[in-house]
Amino acid sequence: MGCARSNPAICSSNPTRIERVGAVAAADNALAWLTLVRASNSAVSLRRLLDSHGSASAALAAGAAAWRAAGLSDPSIEALRKPDPGASERDRVWLAKAPNHVVGWDDPDYPALLRRIPSPPACLFVVGEVAALWQPQIAIVGSRSPSAGGRDNARAFATAFAGAGLTVTSGLASGIDAAAHAGALDAGAHTVAVMATGPDRVYPPAHRDLATRIAHHGALVCEFVPGTEARREHFPSRNRIIAGLALGTLVVEAAERSGALITARLAGDAGREVFAIPGSIHNPVARGCHRLIRQGAALVETADEVIAALGPVASDLADALRARLHDGAAAAPATPATSGDNDPAVRQVLAALAFDPVGIDQLAQRTGLTVAALSSMLLHMEMQGLVSAEHGRYSRRSR
Numbered sequence: 001m002g003c004a005r006s007n008p009a010i011c012s013s014n015p016t017r018i019e020r021v022g023a024v025a026a027a028d029n030a031l032a033w034l035t036l037v038r039a040s041n042s043a044v045s046l047r048r049l050l051d052s053h054g055s056a057s058a059a060l061a062a063g064a065a066a067w068r069a070a071g072l073s074d075p076s077i078e079a080l081r082k083p084d085p086g087a088s089e090r091d092r093v094w095l096a097k098a099p100n101h102v103v104g105w106d107d108p109d110y111p112a113l114l115r116r117i118p119s120p121p122a123c124l125f126v127v128g129e130v131a132a133l134w135q136p137q138i139a140i141v142g143s144r145s146p147s148a149g150g151r152d153n154a155r156a157f158a159t160a161f162a163g164a165g166l167t168v169t170s171g172l173a174s175g176i177d178a179a180a181h182a183g184a185l186d187a188g189a190h191t192v193a194v195m196a197t198g199p200d201r202v203y204p205p206a207h208r209d210l211a212t213r214i215a216h217h218g219a220l221v222c223e224f225v226p227g228t229e230a231r232r233e234h235f236p237s238r239n240r241i242i243a244g245l246a247l248g249t250l251v252v253e254a255a256e257r258s259g260a261l262i263t264a265r266l267a268g269d270a271g272r273e274v275f276a277i278p279g280s281i282h283n284p285v286a287r288g289c290h291r292l293i294r295q296g297a298a299l300v301e302t303a304d305e306v307i308a309a310l311g312p313v314a315s316d317l318a319d320a321l322r323a324r325l326h327d328g329a330a331a332a333p334a335t336p337a338t339s340g341d342n343d344p345a346v347r348q349v350l351a352a353l354a355f356d357p358v359g360i361d362q363l364a365q366r367t368g369l370t371v372a373a374l375s376s377m378l379l380h381m382e383m384q385g386l387v388s389a390e391h392g393r394y395s396r397r398s399r
Helices: 016-038 045-054 056-061 064-069 074-081 086-095 132-134 149-164 178-185 204-216 235-247 258-269 284-295 303-323 344-352 361-368 370-382
Strands: 100-104 123-128 135-140 167-170 190-192 220-223 249-253 271-275 387-390 395-397
Touching: 016 045, 016 056, 016 074, 016 086, 016 100, 016 123, 045 056, 045 064, 064 074, 086 100, 100 132, 123 132, 123 204, 132 204, 132 220, 132 361, 132 387, 135 149, 135 178, 135 235, 135 258, 149 178, 149 204, 149 303, 167 178, 167 235, 178 190, 178 204, 190 204, 190 235, 220 235, 235 258, 235 387, 249 258, 249 303, 258 271, 271 284, 271 303, 344 361, 344 370, 361 370, 370 387
Parallel strands: 135 167, 135 249, 167 190, 190 220, 249 271
Antiparallel strands: 100 123, 123 220, 387 395
């Protein structure tokens, strides 16, 4: 897994033996994940295997009896017994390139919100900043053929969300998705693109430059191994990840039968907020939004309405996320809602912060906390008014 992860010391010019061993183990575990996912697309079986054996490397070494007990099929077991050497070498080459990462079910950087959906992926392939997956996110989705007004709304809402410290997440598709990503990038903020391809493919191909910008200012994410081309059945699967990463989903424009409505339904199934922008009764790509509103989605006209609605949700989720973070448990008590800066963990983070903005990776170096633990703590501290967030960087609020 890439050197931009939670332990930057691995990248030092003179690493210690312990750091070298840790880096090798992480790379071996990442390769083990690629072997497992290439052999089986059953996330349920792979998660069961990981729950039993603790790591991808251990699961891969467990043997056929363990693989069968976890529910893997005979063809999958045979593929694990005899991995394709050509694919394994290509995976090794992909992993060696920065900023490519594997975030598996056994990884503390696996997004906690995504773990909560009904069918979480066993593994994520990431190009860019893994830390972006832990930032508070709002999904923006909609038509591939929007009206000019819909495109403008997607960009304007994304820019406003970025200014409020929310990371915009979408699907890299034409139309509303592309406008949302561009709005966040133009505001100098992070954005996350969930793809229906492997991490080394871009669909549509015309968005290659956009994908490159996102990789440098956020993350490209997928559950498909390198080399996987876009397929029709991959898009609903991608949509559940978009919904699962975000605190809420905003539908800007959508026809009555569209992938955006699938994403909205999946967001509702995961217990997340769903928002829709109304449009003209004469606009065919507004009908999906009107349908969502009739079904209970929140009708919104401004970005501030969405931001206000997500505030309490973000605070509640931050408390719940901190409670289940094992790596940060010693430094981050599970119930800090009223403790403010009297909380020792909060004081530790505040001591590491200055009044000049700092990125989460640098903050992780200063505190020794994982990115996962820090992300949930910072979200809670932001809700308490202790820190401010701008473009993915944090600073203390003056009093």
